[in-house]
Amino acid sequence: MSLIQDAFSTYKVTCRNKPKSIAKYILRGVIHRKSLKLLNDNFKCGERKVVFRNQPEFALKAMRPYLRAGLSRMMAVKAVVNHHEWLDSHINLTARQMIYQHGLTLHSFDIGEETFMIKFLFLDSYRREGELTLALCDNTGNKRYVITFTVHEGSAYIGGVQGSVDNDNFSRRFTKTVYGIRPKAFVVEALRIVLNYFNINNLYAVKNSAHVYTDTRYKKKLNFNYDQLWREQRGVEFNDWYYHLPLISERKDIELIKRPKRKMYRERYTWLDKLDHDLAEELAKISIC
Structure with a gap:
């Protein structure tokens, strides 16, 4: 053509x-x-x-600019191609078609009286920040928080994190119910579980200064502090563009936590262990062995 x-x-x-x-x-x-x-x-x-x-x-x-500021167009395309080669070799055809067309629900869970879903999405609105989006959605399908990434040569690169307009105190409500885990930290944790399941080697997360929307082509002001989130996730600066994040989140020694908070942390870690188990079971259904 x-x-x-x-x-x-x-x-x-x-x-x-x-x-x-x-x-x-x-x-x-x-x-x-x-x-x-x-x-x-x-x-x-x-x-x-x-x-x-x-x-x-x-x-x-x-x-156009893709994944991070300053990435050459040829390198960008090579990353896109390699990501889809990875997807083809790890996710079965039926699941891939669902991701490309309407999104794929990986897991559903209840928080209090609310039901939430973890989904894989492939949407135009996040196309500059990566190839695959992991979304935390409510029971109406609204995307509350999303994290977009690309898998390239065995490593994952996070190009963006976005949250919805919080008119109903969702973030506060979610954090309080899920043992102190904020939604933006939750999507990072959920992504870690997915990446560990597929034996990804490294996780890199874009810096504020290297976000694709800071490229001279766009020059947009970011409303999200990426660097702060990555530092909270024990990330360390890797180069001019990325933080390197641990694939296993750090857990505090319960005995070193102040007594009033010990119960919350025990429940948090128990809940995360269950999420890890449940997500792994769902991923096994769509993965290519």
């Missing part, structure tokens, strides 16, 4: 300024033709064509 046909196909459904967007697509496609060819060679045929259903602008990953 020609570059012009690709451009029209990308913006045939919805676009605020279609002629301008098509022209930009063609121009960028010429400039980044090598990275675009590599992406198209891997996603324009076979089962992987489905990625364009939820992400009509999927090909722009070869032309």
Whole structure:
């Protein structure tokens, strides 16, 4: 398919300024033709064509900033391709199709009188920050907190974390009920469980200064303090772009905790152990042995 046909196909459904967007697509496609060819060679045929259903602008990953600021377009495409190769070799076809189309519920659990779900999503709104999104959703399907990542060469790279507008004191309510675990810390912990199940070697998390939206192409102001969250998760600075996070979260020695809080920590760790067990059982159903 020609570059012009690709451009029209990308913006045939919805676009605020279609002629301008098509022209930009063609121009960028010429400039980044090598990275675009590599992406198209891997996603324009076979089962992987489905990625364009939820992400009509999927090909722009070869032309725009992706995953972190400063990553070359060719390196970005190689990361995208490698991630989907990993997904193909670890997640069965039925589960992959569900992820690409409507999302896949990994696990449901009750917190007080509320039911929550952990889901794998592949959505256009997070396409710049990574390939796969792990979401904490409520029983109406609202995404309360999400963490987006890409698996590349045996390591996982977190490109973004987002929370919904908290008009109903969700964060406070969740934290109080789940033994002091905040929602943003919870999605990190849930991701760790998933990555450990699949024997991922390393976990890297993007710095504030290297977030994809700080790239000169966007220059957006971040409303989330990534560095603070990674330090809270015992992350250490790895390079100019990433923190390195431990794949196993640190647990306090109960005997060293002040007595009034010991019960809460015991219950927290028991609950997390159960979550680990339950998630592993669900992952076993969708994984390729």
